[in-house]
Amino acid sequence: MPERDVVASTVMIKQREDVMPNEVTIVCVLSACSELGALQLGRWVHSYMDKHGIELNHFVGGALINMYSRCGDIDEAQRVFEQMKEKNVITYNSMIMGFALHGKSVEAIELFRGLIKQGLTPSSVTFVGVLNACSHGGLAELGFEIFHSMAKDYGIEPQIEHYGCMVDLLGRLGRLEEAYGFIRMMKSST
Numbered sequence: 001m002p003e004r005d006v007v008a009s010t011v012m013i014k015q016r017e018d019v020m021p022n023e024v025t026i027v028c029v030l031s032a033c034s035e036l037g038a039l040q041l042g043r044w045v046h047s048y049m050d051k052h053g054i055e056l057n058h059f060v061g062g063a064l065i066n067m068y069s070r071c072g073d074i075d076e077a078q079r080v081f082e083q084m085k086e087k088n089v090i091t092y093n094s095m096i097m098g099f100a101l102h103g104k105s106v107e108a109i110e111l112f113r114g115l116i117k118q119g120l121t122p123s124s125v126t127f128v129g130v131l132n133a134c135s136h137g138g139l140a141e142l143g144f145e146i147f148h149s150m151a152k153d154y155g156i157e158p159q160i161e162h163y164g165c166m167v168d169l170l171g172r173l174g175r176l177e178e179a180y181g182f183i184r185m186m187k188s189s190t
Contacts, residue, residue, distance in 0.1 A: 020052065021054075022054075023054065023055075023057070023059050023060050026045060026049060026054060026060055026063070027059055027060060027063040029041075029045050030042060030045055030060075030063035030064060030066070030067045031063060031066070031067075033045065033067050033071065034063075034066050034067045034070045034071065037070070037071050037072075038071070039067075039068075039071035039072065039073060042064075042067040042068065042071055046064060046080075056080070056083060056084055056085075057084075057086050058084070058086050058087060058088045058090060058091045061080055061081070061083075061084045061086075061087075061091055062090050062091045062093075062094045064077070064080045065077045065080050065081055065091065065094040065095050065098060066094045066097075066098070068080065068098070069094070069095075069097065069098025069101055069102070070098075070101070074098055074099070074101075074102040074104065077094075077095065077098045078095070078098075081094075081095045087118075088120065089115065089120050089121065089122065089123050089126060092111060092112075092114075092115040092120065092126065093123065093125045093126050093129055095111055096108045096111050096112055096115075096126060096129035096130055096133065097125075097128075097129040097132070099111065099129075099133060100129050100130070100132040100133040100136060101132075103136050103137075104133075105133040105134065105136050105137025105139060106137065108129065108130060108132075108133030109130060109133055109134070109137075109139070109142065112126065112129075112130040112133075112146075121154065122154060122156075123156075124156050124159060124161075124162075127146065127147075127150050127156065127158075127162055128161050128162060128165060130146055131143055131146060131147060131162060131165035131166065131169070132165050132168075134146065134165070134169055135165055135166075135168045135169035135172060136172075138169075138172060138173055139169075140169060140170070140173055140175070143165075143166060143169045144166075147162065147165075147166055150162065160186060163182055163183075163185070163186035164186075166179075166182050167179045167182050167183060167186075170182065
């Protein structure tokens with residue numbers, strides 16, 4: 001086959017019944033579904049997992065959450081998250097990003113606080129997600145508090161993505177002078 005895609009790979013998996021896909025296969029197919037916006041195929045993969053007893057660990061769960069979020073079904077993404085027994089920072093990041101993407105700022109922030117209560121350490125990606133949620137929710141003071149806590153509490157120096165979230169937040173609120181100040185600060189720190 002000169003060019004392979006998700007559908008062709010899925011058909012090959014189905015035809016070769018003696019070969020069972022593993023976690024890596026499932027994660028790859030779900031990632032492709034996310035990129036293509038192929039919600040129906042992603043749902044089929046999820047039901048295939050259930051039918052064949054493929055464990056909902058943090059690798060597969062994170063890929064499912066990401067797929068459902070990016071394909072528009074945030075409620076199913078949340079159900080997957082809640083069903084997971086094993087969660088890590090990456091799993092939380094996927095759900096926080098999904099909530100932010102769908103304008104569910106309060107839920108994203110609550111989940112961020114839950115991550116911290118669980119004793120997990122947020123990553124740089126976690127902060128991109130929660131700052132995006134603050135931006136979409138117009139939560140300036142909380143956004144600033146979280147932005148400043150990155151370096152102070154977690155030793156994570158803000159990167160261009162974090163500054164971009166803050167500029168977006170300020171711009172959405174019409175606070176253009178402050179946004180411009182953040183851009184100048186960003187230039188001096190890079």
